[in-house]
Amino acid sequence: MYPSRFRYEAPATIEEVIDLLHDGGGEAKVLAGGQSLIPLMKLRFAAPELVVDINRLAGLDYHRVDPDGSIHVGALCRHADLERSVLLSSKQPTMAEAAPLIADPIVRTRGTLVGSLCHADPQGDWAAVVTALGGYVVAQGRDGRRTIPVDEFVSGPFQNVLAYDEIVVEAVIPPPTGTVAGGYLKLERRVGDFATAGSAVALELSGDVVLRAGIALTGVGASTINATNSAAVLTGRALTSEVIGEAADLAAVAAQPKSDHRGSAEYKRHLVRTFVERILTRVTETQQRAA
Amino acid sequence: MTQALDEIKIGGMGASRRRVEDNRFIRGRGNYIDDIVLPGMLHMEILRSPMAHARIRSIDTSKAWDIPGVRLVLTGEMMAARNLAWMPTLSYDTQAVLATDKVRFQGQEVACVIADDPYIAKDGCDAIVVDYEPLPVIVNPTQALATDAPVIRDDKVNQHDNVAFDWEVGDKEGTDRAFEQAHLVSKIKLHYPRSHPSPLECCGSIADFDRATSKLTVYMTSQAPHIVRAAVAMVAELPEHMIRIVSPDLGGGFGNKVPIYPGYVMSILASILTERPVKWIEDRSGNLISTGFGRDVYLDGELALREDGKILAVRMKTTSDHGAFFADAQPSKFKIGLMHSAFACYDIPYAHLSARGVYTTKAPGGVAYRCSFRVTEAMFFQERMVQAAADDLGMDQAEFRRINFVRDDDFPHRTPYGFLTDSGQYAKCLDVGLEAIGYAEFLKEKEEARKRGRLLGIGISTMTEPLGAGNSREYDILGIKMFDSAELRVHMTGKAILRTGAMNQGQGHQTTWAQIVAHELGLPADDITVEEGDTDTAPFGMGTYASRSTPVAGAAVSMVSRKVKAKARKLAAHLLEVSEEDIEWELGRFYVRSARDRGVSIQECAMAAYSNMPDGLEPGLEANAYYDPPNLTWPFGCYIATVEVDPVTGVWDVLRVVAVDDCGVRINPMIVEGQIMGGLTEAYAMANMQFITFDAEGNCVGSNFMDYLIPSAWETPGYELHEVVTPCPHHPIGAKGVGECATVGGPAAFVNAVIDALKGTGVRNIDMPLLPDRVYEALTQKHDVSGAPPVRTDN
């Protein structure tokens, strides 16, 4: 497990990072938590000429809720920060439930949410969660910053739309308009395993009625799947068992799983359906208990 | 005046003494192969075949030689020029060191590069161009035995098919007759999937050939350094006294570090050619795809049953997949290891086993992964057959076992396949287990849960297994008889050094061996250094695997201590000025029979051996002992698991696990418990998640720890341990092997529990691993899910 020769830089400002990436002319890679990039380099699947380590950049390890209710996750905020976050556990159940299911404790102390989005692994959990939440990333390049919705940001398996000299500085979840609810369920063969299948459900409710819904799926397609049809049947309705069943069925339809050693396509579809149903049922149970 | 010592206080038998080795391990101060750095050392990396079966048209190494820092590139051709392209396996077959004609599995060694550092060596491997001509791939026995299958081992003169061996044991006629008389014949087909011992430390070696002294020193990850020395002497034609094999601390072995691998051989030749030390450290994928795997056996099993549940006869037919080279590490007489130890705990008059081994284009090396030569498969098959038979008869699982057990007063007992068991209390162990799990209550709870749609299940697995090969009459490896030895030297101040031919790899020999000496001699365990692994200093031994160390080397430790004690007695007589016959022993001291307070300590005897010996007595206090066990030891295990299966997803959770182990007298109970918990965890892993399989192109699935799953503390269930003690009648301190019992007996408990939870759905079998999707398939399709785990594809 010995990577090819590469040059290593660890600048202290974002501007220097961007200049280095620019000079690298497409042969440079950003290093955040390194939990995806380093294994790829050790296997020599990736052999960048230049590695630009962003860990020395100050002030990017935050996650916070702004007064308008939007959630901001900086490029150096680790999975573990989100797992332990008091903010998320009270304000964002889908993220709170996903954080401890990412990888294992060792990986979580280094890996980042933003790095996970950039890596665009179809089995990455955060992409599904942030997609369900309608989130976007803020990218910075030589011409300044731009925002890109996550479901446009990921352009294919292990591909994103960043220019070679752009970096993502933060991921943002827009402010909710109702009461938030939802969750994330995933089947892993053991702790630290990537998902056989996973379903992220994010809701905003007014009383019983769903104002906004987002449903996205992990590990059942060439990239994260935004199950818009499934989410659409929830909007404007109360979560009756028929509605839940309809949404779950449509999520299974949206999935495009492939059979592999983790299970058959049919099984993965079944899991997606089961998870959506279980999360939504749980929401109704919480509603009933509150009432 | 001296006094008898408190055995527990001096760390003797029965003391749960803290492991001596942990002091350095938990401080990161262990000395593993990769910690060793020699001056001028070069580094070796191996180029492996991406193809499972292909003819090598050409290998172009010129670009690798051009890289600055590359010192040597070896190919099969260069090995062949030195008669080293092939080497013998431990099962009288041959194995390629570097491929010359064909590659026969994905990951096979094709070339290696030796360079100033491992990065350059890896660059060198990347620069080698190999031209392969693909050949048809064979990934299972059915394909291997098809009439039009290509012959994988066309290198062998008389090999015209892919059969590695046919072998049988047992009484065929008697068995056939018993089957004719059966009230019911219970049949089941099973597969024990290919798994891998995957020690956390992969394999590696540092070969250091010194031209000036002609001495070859090899530091290597070997569970059996003395066998390696003998093999190197024979294969490389170097004089045995000029070869020194050193096994430093081993980061686990589990059988994986018994065979001799191509990497070791290449590093030796590289050191001879470069006259520099050459280090080879295998990476994880290299370890998983090319080194000794475990299992990969199919069974057709049949039990002939009487109406009242008595088993009349057993018929087993196994087909085992050995990969490209028959490289099993096992006693030479037995082609499918000790598979015929199956059903040893049951009183059955007739049994027959026929075994066929086949070649496939998969990695070689069916090692005894934490088991005594295929005993894991034997006991798994046994306990799955037993469960199926009880279910077929409509009998209670516990009751069916109880009526078929060998009774306590029926020892020595001849097993259905001819082994001789000597001791045990099987029914008692089962009772302890049933009591602990609350059997009757659980069965009721299960019924209740069923009514509410919940699926609970309970699985029992009971077995006795043969541990501790020899005796030397029946057991040998490549003709070298299986026994062990120990050397004990007591220094003048009463401190001592003990050396054995075993090789610790996590079992805690440093701790346990000292406890045996403490028990025999009354020297505090802390005063005894234990050394193993260096063939220049350690006495001969067959190494550590198959749970044989306590039964064999441990017995040698006892015997050598007794020899030292016999000499100390002479010294005591001299010191006490009485004749030897008038002397008695109690722990740590000799005393005069008629005057108990007149005594000398063992330490005083030691001092006398160097300062005040009687006329005519040879000075010093040391001895050696070779131990050839009269029989195997036969520990018994009863493992019971309860589970709940999620009927929607097929996910199953373990509720409780009860283990009752009778491994005879326990030397260090804490270490024994650690071995059992580790074994149960491996059992759980195999039942739940672990396998190595191959797709249609022969690509290995399970070539890294993302796909080959090792359970972590998160999912590993808790264990409740119980014990029953039936001392081994022939072992000097009554101990039996235990290192592998739970790995061997455990898997069936988990599988039986899941199958029990599915009872009534028409599902009789799901082969391991019971991954959720396989359980789901069984539940929804209402059929068995059998065979090697498929690599599913949509076309």
Ligand SMILES: Cc1cc2nc3c(=O)[nH]c(=O)nc-3n(C[C@H](O)[C@H](O)[C@H](O)COP(=O)(O)OP(=O)(O)OC[C@H]3O[C@@H](n4cnc5c(N)ncnc54)[C@H](O)[C@@H]3O)c2cc1C
């Ligand atoms: C054993 C193991 C198990 C895992 N299990 C899971 C799992 O269950 N679920 C899961 O979702 N993930 C899992 N992962 C992946 C893990 O979540 C990674 O942390 C994550 O995918 C990448 O984050 P990182 O900060 O480590 O990124 P890095 O590895 O540093 O980078 C990944 C990629 O993103 C790019 N990148 C990173 N940051 C930026 C940025 N700010 N701007 C532009 N490009 C950037 C890099 O150039 C690189 O191409 C696992 C990883 C391991 C090693």
